[in-house]
Amino acid sequence: MSAVTTHVLDAATGTPAAGVVVVLERSGDDGWDQVAAGTTDADGRCRTLGPETGAGMPPGTYRLTFATGDWFAAAGRDTFYPYVVVAFTLAADRAHHHVPLLLSPFAYSTYRGS
Template sequence: MTSLSTHVLDAVSGTPAAGMVLLLSAADGSPVASGTTDADGRARPAESLDPGTYRLRFETGAWFTAAGRETFYPEVVVSFSVTADSGHLHVPLLLSPFAYSTYRGS
């Protein structure tokens, strides 16, 4: 089985994005798991994923609003594939109000 973790960093302040809500869904939109980033901006929304396509949605708009900051992105959705031999997957998100980047981490 494949496990999933994430780490969200606020590129403007250079600090972890604590308290961001995450929603993990299957390709058909059915919910799989949810979570919230901890004080270090990290979360483990899933410990066991079957092969398939998934979408990890970061609730960036709500997070920026709670911080009293404007943003262009109300959410960031990262789609990714899990294979039988994926092992552990890590999906980091580097975030600012008007840009973001992500990659397959280790």
């Protein structure tokens, strides 16, 4: 079983992106099912994505949706991306999956972290 975490950095200012709402979903037979939701902390991290029981999550296809438009609007900044959606495969052989997001108003990048 696995766990998922994320870290959002504002690449335009070089600071953590605190207060970004993040939703984790798993692909199922009838579409996407929400697994967890959270908000990034003062360090831009969301450490609580996944089952609260600590049982972990089964392998499969997941996605993280970051509410970037709301976050930029709250800061009085324009952005091209109202949401950033990152889909990925959660493998059975890894206990931890870290999916960071480097964010700016008109670009973003992500990678498989450790």
